[in-house]
Amino acid sequence: MPKRDAQPPTVMLVSNSSFFLYNFHRGVIEGLRDSGYRVICLAPADAHSQRLVDELKVEHRALGMEGKGTSLVGEGRSLLSLLMTLLKLKPRYVLNFTIKANVYSGLACRLLNIPYTNNVSGLGTAFLHDSWLFRRVRALYGFANRGARCVFFENRDDQALFMRLGLQKSTPSVVLPGAGIDPERFAFTPQPVGPPLTFVMVARLIADKGVREYVAAAERLHERYPQARFWLIGPSGISNRTAISDAEITQWRERGVLHYLGEQHDVRPFLAEANILVLPSYREGMPRTVLEAASMGRPAIVSDVPGCRSSVLPGTTGWLCEAGSTESLEQQLQACLELPHDALVMAGQAARARIEAEFDQKIVVRAYLGCLQHTLEQASRKSVLASA
Known part of the structure; x- marks a missing residue:
């Protein structure tokens, strides 16, 4: 010092x-x-x-x-x-x-x-x-x-x-x-009791985060699970070679399945209201959004790639899907839609305990x-x- x-x-x-x-x-x-x-x-x-x-x-x-x-x-x-x-x-x-x-x-x-x-x-x-x-x-x-x-x-x-x-x-x-993660700032909150079951993805709007796969999977599931909510939070207009255009985002919103909530300075109120975080990224270091959600007691669906796979304990604090695959993500989202509420509660509690011990x-x-x-x-x- x-x-x-x-x-x-x-x-x-x-x-x-x-x-x-x-x-x-x-x-x-x-x-x-x-x-x-x-x-x-x-x-x-x-x-x-x-x-x-x-x-x-x-x-x-x-x-x-x-x-x-x-x-x-x-x-x-x-x-x-x-x-x-x-x-x-x-x-x-x-x-x-x-x-x-x-x-x-x-x-x-x-x-x-x-x-x-x-x-x-x-x-x-x-x-x-x-x-x-x-x-x-x-x-x-x-x-x-x-x-x-x-x-x-x-x-x-x-x-x-x-x-x-x-x-x-x-x-x-x-x-x-x-x-x-600061476990006091991202304090544990109980799982919301559904329906509806709410998924939320928090990421910059670039293709490498798997945003398109998330949108496509949500639209496929909407017909079978019309009550499920799919939120997307994050800044657009990113300076990145795989940035998603405003025109494409507008098309998603017009189709009425995805709820794009824009960039939020504080994601905690949205994580508290959601049930499961989703991040089907192509590769990460250690995704902070997954850790923030875990600290608040939210399990996550992430892609089976470096960084993402380390952010969850598969089957305990979250679940894995194949990167770049809408079908794989859709299957995992559907599996979570069919889980009993108690299973989500247990996964969220395990996620919080892991944050306190390791992150x-x-x-x-x-x-x-x-x-x-x-x-x-x-x-x-x-x-x-x-x-x-």
């Missing part, structure tokens, strides 16, 4: 969205702030940027970075913006989140000799699809990781893949329980603070030796 009578060391968190930092890593931000560090969030400006300042009481700096941008000029500007910001603010340590931030900020930190960590919160489009461009991205990712003090993963599948592809080499790595955000905060403090102590010892 930094000395209170000294100028607090600056720690910078870099991400491709303020939304991501506010919603997924507020525990780390608060832990750093409460430990006496000066915390700066460097991310593109969005609706959550001011919330970082007003609610979490840390600083925000706007970063020019587009999630789906691929032009050399635009990406060069992003890297230059990072370099100039790091030179100006001179952070003692940098925590990187999301692929572009890991790569670009990692490269910039290596160039400027600033210690940093990368957080692999999911592999994203660059690993789900293959092309010359994405192969180059993966090579740069490996170079950035090899200069990090530590690489944090959110599931063992991703860690093993990076090792197999040589994207990490000898850099130390740690598998964390996702971003962790408390205190575990994650301790890991980040430990890595940071170890690095700063090493730097202090070297400084003392150099001046002796």
Whole structure:
């Protein structure tokens, strides 16, 4: 912990969205702030940027970075913006989140000799699809990781893949329980007594999350189970190569089966009213929406892919379906529609117990603070030796 009578060391968190930092890593931000560090969030400006300042009481700096941008000029500007910001603010340590931030900020930190960590919160489009461009991205990712003090993963599948592809080499790595959950903020609530049985999917509206499969399965089931409700919550207009257009979303709403509720700053009231969370994603790090739902006592249907499969205990706290398969998801949704209420209650209670035992955000905060403090102590010892 930094000395209170000294100028607090600056720690910078870099991400491709303020939304991501506010919603997924507020525990780390608060832990750093409460430990006496000066915390700066460097991310593109969005609706959550001011919330970082007003609610979490840390600083925000706007970063020019587009999630789906691929032009050399635009990406060069992003890297230059990072370099100039790091030179100006001179952070003692940098925590990187999301692929572009890991790569670009990692490269910039290596160039400027600033210690940093990368957080692999999911592999994203660059690993789900293959092309010359994405192969180059993966090579740069490996170079950035090899200069990090530590690489944090959110599931063992991703860690093993990076090792197999040589994207990490000898850099130390740690598998964390996702971003962790505050079990008090996401407090347990009893299962609603139906009918109707309500499914809810909380995700960015991009194809790689399995949104289309969810919509198609809901529409197939509607004829047989007209009382069932299918909710979709999440931001549209995402900067991603697989983003779903507003026109397609409008068509879904007009057909009258799916209830699209838009982006919600607080999903807790909706999770409390729902029975089961659904996330048929193609790949995740550790899906926070599943953990939030579990903390509130909601089981989940997730796809049998890295990250998602680790977020549930199949048959106990949730169920698995095949990724990319509307038929498989439809079958699992139907099986849940036919479950007795007591079975949903037991699954929800088991999900909550697992959160308390394995996914408390205190575990994650301790890991980040430990890595940071170890690095700063090493730097202090070297400084003392150099001046002796």
